Amino acid sequence: MTVELVVNNKTNMVTKGESISDKAHSIEGAEFSCLKGKCGRCLVEVINGELGHLSNSELEFLKLMGLATDGKYRLLCQGIAKSNAVVRKF
Numbered sequence: 001m002t003v004e005l006v007v008n009n010k011t012n013m014v015t016k017g018e019s020i021s022d023k024a025h026s027i028e029g030a031e032f033s034c035l036k037g038k039c040g041r042c043l044v045e046v047i048n049g050e051l052g053h054l055s056n057s058e059l060e061f062l063k064l065m066g067l068a069t070d071g072k073y074r075l076l077c078q079g080i081a082k083s084n085a086v087v088r089k090f
C-alpha cells in the first residue's frame, strides 16, 4: 500500500509506515538539511492527513519556535507516512 504525500502541489508516493526522510531526495519540492529534526529546513504545514507521532526533537523544535505541537506543523524529516497527507512548505 502506498500513501500520497502532496508537497507544494506535487504528489509523491511513500509506502505507508515508511520514514519520509528515507525518501528525502526523491520528494519534489521538499527541502532537507540535517534530517535530525534540528534545523527546521523541512518545516511544513499539514493541510490534511497524518504524518504519525511527533518525535522528541520535533517537539523541542516546534516549542522553541512557538509553533503548535498538535500536528499542524511538522518536520518532514521526522514524519512517518500514516495516511494520505497534504502538506505545504512553511
Ligand code: FES
Pocket (backbone or CB within 6 Å): 031, 032, 033, 034, 035, 036, 037, 038, 039, 040, 041, 042, 043, 075, 076, 077, 078
Ligand atoms: S532537515 Fe533539519 S529539521 Fe528536517
